[in-house]
Amino acid sequence: MNNGRYIVTGLIILILQLFACEFLNIWPPLYVAVLPLFIMLLPAAFNSYLLMLLAFGMGLVVDALSDGVLGLNATACTSVAFFKKTMLGTVMRYDTQTAINTIGSRVMGRAKFFVMMLMAYAIYFTIYVLLDGMGLGDILFILFRIILNVFVNALIACALESLFNYRVLRNG
Amino acid sequence: MRLPPLIYNALGKFLLYVVLTVLGIALVADNGIVQRYRIMEAVRSFQSFFWERNIAVRNYAKLKEVNASLTKQNAVLLKQNFAYRNYIVKSRGEEKLAELSEQIIRNVGDSSLVEYEFTLAKVIKNTIGTEHNYLILDKGEKDGITEDMGVITPNGAIGITRAVGPKYTYVLSSLNEKQAVSARIGKSDAVGTLRWNSHIPQTATLTEIPLNVKVTKGDIVYTSGYSSFFPPNIPIGKAVSYKTTTGTHKEVTVRLLQDFKNLDYVIIVRNHDKKEIDSLSMVKPYSKNE
Numbered sequence: 095m096n097n098g099r100y101i102v103t104g105l106i107i108l109i110l111q112l113f114a115c116e117f118l119n120i121w122p123p124l125y126v127a128v129l130p131l132f133i134m135l136l137p138a139a140f141n142s143y144l145l146m147l148l149a150f151g152m153g154l155v156v157d158a159l160s161d162g163v164l165g166l167n168a169t170a171c172t173s174v175a176f177f178k179k180t181m182l183g184t185v186m187r188y189d190t191q192t193a194i195n196t197i198g199s200r201v202m203g204r205a206k207f208f209v210m211m212l213m214a215y216a217i218y219f220t221i222y223v224l225l226d227g228m229g230l231g232d233i234l235f236i237l238f239r240i241i242l243n244v245f246v247n248a249l250i251a252c253a254l255e256s257l258f259n260y261r262v263l264r265n266g
Numbered sequence: 267m268r269l270p271p272l273i274y275n276a277l278g279k280f281l282l283y284v285v286l287t288v289l290g291i292a293l294v295a296d297n298g299i300v301q302r303y304r305i306m307e308a309v310r311s312f313q314s315f316f317w318e319r320n321i322a323v324r325n326y327a328k329l330k331e332v333n334a335s336l337t338k339q340n341a342v343l344l345k346q347n348f349a350y351r352n353y354i355v356k357s358r359g360e361e362k363l364a365e366l367s368e369q370i371i372r373n374v375g376d377s378s379l380v381e382y383e384f385t386l387a388k389v390i391k392n393t394i395g396t397e398h399n400y401l402i403l404d405k406g407e408k409d410g411i412t413e414d415m416g417v418i419t420p421n422g423a424i425g426i427t428r429a430v431g432p433k434y435t436y437v438l439s440s441l442n443e444k445q446a447v448s449a450r451i452g453k454s455d456a457v458g459t460l461r462w463n464s465h466i467p468q469t470a471t472l473t474e475i476p477l478n479v480k481v482t483k484g485d486i487v488y489t490s491g492y493s494s495f496f497p498p499n500i501p502i503g504k505a506v507s508y509k510t511t512t513g514t515h516k517e518v519t520v521r522l523l524q525d526f527k528n529l530d531y532v533i534i535v536r537n538h539d540k541k542e543i544d545s546l547s548m549v550k551p552y553s554k555n556e
Contacts, residue, residue, distance in 0.1 A: 172286045
């Protein structure tokens, strides 16, 4: 993907996220988050400082435009951006991850991509759920909420990524 | 020494991460009601942990001074005790003294026989530099402390409990412009209102003293016992000077006996009759038909 495509993908994901916040209220403990997908899809060589600032900014925009608490998405997204290279390093060898320009299931393989997204959402939802509930409620329910959100969102992220890949392949 | 670029870069990234996370949490605390409450609760518990350690170190350093003060207080109490015993022996005889002593020992644990009950508390935090000062004490709900209880030392009325948590109590200090104590001066029994002078440290002003009351420098000011917070006759301060205000009353400048800077232990006062006194104070003197 070139720079223009990343900007378009970013905008689509931002709109999807706002749409999910506004209309996709399936069950209160379940929160659909697509922002971490965009953070993970950006190239491995993308400047880490910029990535954190971008993640914080996008999170803040979602918080401000949706009905949530200002700062929740921003803090969770910043953590995903900070640990991105560590997560990438766990699923891929160092020489491979620096060589690739495009991160996605087509390059990494579906299984590795899914594992990477699981890790990203685990970080995201640990921060999100803890800040949202501030430790209130049963520990088992907090754990259940984190695990449920991680799995559901990782699956949604993989499906969305396949859709973006399909469009990239079709457009050449 | 120059840091290797890799470490420099990693430190920079970590620093930015910390800054953004702190900013995010601050935003969450500012915008979420539950979050604000929980974060402030965590901050306060950290603060109280720190204050307690700080006070423990300070108290240890001042043990010699505290010991001297306690010995002095003990001597005063012994002197008072002998005076009371002598008075009883002289007026009613040795037998009556023995009978009364036995009665007191038998009923020492019965709180219904005493008007006031006292709880010793350690001062965890004490502010003296603002116009609205406060104290935090290490006793709370689990020690039977409630709101609106007086806090004293043998040298003064320190404040009134205003908010009580399970383990700690917030006390509105007498070093507060909005706090007034009912006090009487010297042997005259003239009662007035004592209020702290925020602009002159360690002093307070006793107002509403009638013109005919003779005030001399060095007169001791005591709690009057008219308020349900403080027991009567606790020495608060010494008269330093006085002036006539609006031609009708005297205004006495009082130097406080208690040095608020060195406040380590205080006594919380439970007035068993407070509820009854307060409810009677609310009674309107005339019925609607009159």
